[in-house]
Amino acid sequence: MGPSQTIVLQTPIRPRLNRRKLTITLALLAALAIVAILAAGILSTEAATQTSFLHKNHPPGADHPLGTDWLGRDMLARTLKGLSLSILIGLGASTVSAFLALILGVASATLGGKIDSVVSWGVDVVMGLPHLMLLILISYALGKGLVGVTVAVAISHWPNLTRVIRAEIIQLKSSNYILIPQKMGHGWFYVAKNHMLPNVFPQFLVGLILLFPHAILHEASVTFLGFGLSPEQPGIGIILSESMKYLSLGYWWLSLFPGLALLATVLLFDRLGHCVRELIDPHSVHD
């Protein structure tokens, strides 16, 4: 071994993208995906429902990249339309759920006492039923359909985030910047708004992003079971439940691609949520 040769004991493994860059890339991708899918959904409304009996059950090809179904409808248009519907419902439902969690979490942690017990009990009861069962019950109560499934997804996703926010605020409550304004006579709403909310905002944001993939998965599941969107609204759940009848005939493209599209969307937002959490709270890397 020559004297000029340096001995490298350990080569540091450098990831191609660091966490911040990865998060920014994912956020841009996610935003782009939402805008593109929503735009495509609006543009393809007509194509998604247009039937053509000359082009029934075509496998994927040049004219129809994802094939056509038994009514000759273009599956690419249907998938995009379905995904845009799912994303709209998911956005609405996860936003409502996250705000519900924020309000309940802050209220139960700051007001304590009876309200705290009621909220905690509510969390226990909602989590005591299997989630899908609860979704079925709520959509059934609201008479199925678009409204039923959206409300069901919106009002059943809050317990986890409520717990997180409640725990976070209980921890904050003993810090000086909360105690001092309280001693100075500010009301609980003032303190909650000016000193607590800014502190739980990161958790809220992460919770909101991570709720979104859950919401669209659950919407698709409920719709698939027949409690959600109606057949005239081609959600991914509807497309997949329709494809079930044609499964044994070997029309694989009817179920493969719409499901893959849903999977990709869910995966993208799930990763984004985890990346944002790791950026905000480095300790959570090993959670």
Next chain:
Amino acid sequence: MSSFWQKSAAGYLLKSTVRLVLVIAAVSVISFVLVSESPIDPIKAYVGEVGLANMNEETYAKFQAYFGTDIPPVKRYLNWAHDFIRGDMGQSLLYRQPVTGVIKEKFANSMALMALAWVFSGIVAFVLGVLAGVFKNSALDKIIKNYALVLASAPTFWLALIALMVFSVWLRIFPIGFSVPLGVAAADVTVWDSLYHLALPALTLSLTGIASITLHTREKVIDVMGEDYILYARARGQRLWPMVTGHVIRNVTLPAITLQFASISEIFGGSVLVEQVFSFPGLGQAAVRAGIGGDAPLLLGIAIISAALVFGGNLLANLLYGLIDPKIRRQGRAS
């Protein structure tokens, strides 16, 4: 020590039973309100739109009496709760037999499916998680991690569709659905037939469970591998496998067990979807039929059974904790 453990366990069981009753009561009230608030007219769902239009008043009144839509909701709930305490959950409107009978019949099928999937996913996920965590950042870890991440985001019913397509339609290895072969008398169905029909749904159902538990176990193993006692074990030259069995597995078993029991709720949800795809006659499929057909008593009954299952899972996890974790055992003795 053993007597104390028995005593505290008995107290714990008593407390849990009270909590179970409270949760079931709450779930039943909420479910009942939800079910009776529904604008879905059970009579219309039962006879269909045309049937309702062609029905004369007398028949309609008979149907109202049969479905109980002419009684006010609070009285209906009290009637129902009174019967429920005596073990009568009412009549299923769709199956035209007592709800308890329908549930009993479907419960066995669902339990076989869920238990198989639950045990399988627990074992596979634990092994995968430990392997990935111990060999962190290796190629094996990356494969396991990405596999779990993708599966965790996949809709269960889509996985079931794909499994059905690949294994039943394309490769023709497994039957296309149902829990028993078609055209065979119930008495002639062998255990092997049942298992054969159970295999693919159970495998599909376990896939989703594997994903989340693998990821969690992996994180816990990575945590443990960073502890000082592992560093010390390495420094004194302990081999990898004795170290894994002696330190790592001992420390990650408890969280894994909690997760495994907490996943019962998820598995129940998954089984509803999987049963729907495979036409598997279980509780989930019955719940969906009940919901679509406006069969409120059956839907209520299944909701309560599912809540009891979830509660039982959490209770078992807590009891097992006491048996497995020496720290909790000793605390109980000291206090």
